Amino acid sequence: MRARARAAAVGLLALSWSEARAGAPPGSLRALALDGSGGAVDPATSFASIERTPPADVEAFAADPDALRFVVVGERGSLPSVVSVVTTRADGGPLDALAALPVLPTPCPAGTAPADACVSTAPVRAVADDVDRDHPLARERSVRAEVGGALALAAFGRELLSFAVGGPRTSPAGPIGRLRGRLRVHVVRDYAKGPPPFGADDAAALALAESQVAWTNAVWGQCGVRFVVEPAVRLVDPPPPHLLALGCDLGLPASGGEVRVVVEGKPVRAVLRAGQSPRVAARVVARAIEAAGFVARVSENARIDPGALGSADVLVRRRDGALATIEPPDGGRVSTDATLSACIGGVDLRDGLDHFTDADAAAGTVEERTLIKAFDDGDPRTLDVVLMAAFAGGGRIGESFIVADRSSIRNVVLSDRGGVRADRASFALAHELGHILLDMPGHPDDFGVDTPTRLMDADAADPSAFGPRRLTLDECARMVHEAGPEATVPLLVPWPLAPARAGVSAR
Ligand SMILES: [Zn+2]
Incomplete structure (x- = not known):
């Protein structure tokens, strides 16, 4: 339902723009974007950022690293009373819009011609989703945006300013x-x-x-x-059970014994010698499995806190690349070794x-x-x-x-x-x-x-x-x-x- 409602909003926006265009006053308008510290943000070198602060009232703008306030500059009498902010997705498709964002007179930035006057929007939040956009604290000045998409400001149906949407404009990592x-x-x-x-x-x-x-x-x-x-x-x-863990979890070394498994119906047997670590034992078992016609890869594990040594897994595939099935031997344990256990995963x-x-x-x-x-x-x-x-x-x-x-x-x-x-x-x-x-x-x-x-x-x-x-x-x-x-x-x-x-x- 939400998507349907937003599509309607974008449609209305297009209508209001074309209506506005018919009555657009002459003269040139320009716009700039200011961040919470009052500094101008240049669309050629910077971008709009996704909002990282929870919804707050306008006074919180000074501490908000992401929101942007838009100032429209033009001849007295030519200024709009509302502007539009339109966002697009990374693939260029329409995303969201603030169709009639009010502006209020504001002091003009330094360097503005004496004949010009200025109006400003409230700080606009480019937000991640509808939950953020629809919060009552900032609903009328929040617009959905996505990284890789764009955020544009327009008045009288004309685009005045457009930003790419990216990550943070500044951070400790730049x-x-x-x-x-x-x-x-x-x-x-x-x-x-x-x-x-x-x-x-x-x-x-x-x-x-x-x-x-x-x-x-x-x-x-x-x-x-x-x-x-x-x-x-x-x-x-x-x-399938394609993994055989040597040393299961605790990774105790061998005291001598045998590992016996059945791989895809074929019995495989490997002899362990006293003192072998699970990693060495895994290589011995992998060689025996390969000799039986399979592909075996050893994957070592980090030692866990209560463990003696790291355990090691033998991962078995058939020659065609499919994962093999490992089963225990008929009537017996997988490992006969008193200390080095073996578990089929x-x-x-x-x-x-x-x-x-x-x-x-x-x-x-x-x-x-x-x-x-x-x-x-x-x-x-x-x-x-x-x-x-x-x-x-x-x-x-x-x-x-x-x-x-x-x-x-x-x-x-x-x-x-x-x-x-x-x-x-x-x-x-x-x-x-x-x-x-x-x-x-x-x-x-x-x-x-x-x-x-x-x-x-x-x-x-x-x-x-x-x-x-x-x-x-x-x-x-x-x-x-x-x-x-x-x-x-x-x-x-x-x-x-x-x-x-x-x-x-x-x-
Ligand atoms: Zn967590």
Whole structure:
């Protein structure tokens, strides 16, 4: 309904412009944009920014780094009483409009000709979504905008000024125009050929996943980030038991024994010698599996806090590239070694996904590793998003695997249907991606003041404009440092903004 209502508003705007054009006075009008500090913002070198402060009255403008006030300069008697602010999407399509924004007389800026007079708008907020735009505190001067799109000012049907929309105009890391991140999104069924984890059918599940990405882009636009999903969102079966964990969790060294498994119906046996670490044992087992005609890759895990050594996973595929199925031997344990255990990783989301605790956050559980490593593309610069039914035990809706945890799995976000359902009350996907982009395992409220309007707040849930959705300039700067183009692993790459005038016309 909202989209329909806005389309009507844009249509009315076009009408009012053409009517106004007929009676447009002669003379030349020009316009400029001022920020909260009173400084002019040049559309040739800067941009409009997505609002990062909760709705507030006009007096808060001085402390608002994002809003812009527009001043129209012209001969006395030629000035408009209302102006329009029109925004377009990154693809050039119409997004939103303030069709009749009132202006009031204002002192002219220095350098204005004596014959000229000036009018000004209230500070205009370029906001991420309809929740922010429709808040009563700033409804009449808020307009939706998106990074990569444009924001234009017009009077009497003529465009006077146009800005590209980007990230912060200033931050501790300098201006942030636009950065591009790549997401791979996997929506996982509860079991093979089972129902999707959310939504009434497959199409609804894909649409819900795409809307999560759209809201994530809306929020991260505050830092100039735009995520591109590539390839398109996929709905997939959970992987078969393709992973064999040597040392399971605790990573004790071997005391001598045997590992026996059945891979795609073929028995495989590997001998472990006393003193071998899980990493060495994994290589021994991988060689035995390869000798049986499969492709085996060793993936080492970080040592978890209570562990002796890091465990190591053997990931097995068939020669045709499909994930192989590993089973225990008939009548016996997988490992006969008294100390070095071996576990076959299986994923069954009907009982919820076993999730990590603080103790095993560095490695993730065997079930998590089986799920995540099945989708790994080997490129550390992509962000993998796995959306599935639920975590076991309840209470958790999302988790992320980040570098600061010394995790063997990096740059992966898991979110469940609770996160999808909480939607814009929690922005679960945007929040979990925040842990990765900021390389920050904790939350600002763990030690500091509780600010429930911040995206990275630990537990806020509020669907209003005062919910957990704001990113600070310091957070944007930290993001550039930890994940930007100069970072060790650049998750975000420069994506120059197109010239401001592109895509904006009077329709
Ligand atoms: Zn968190």
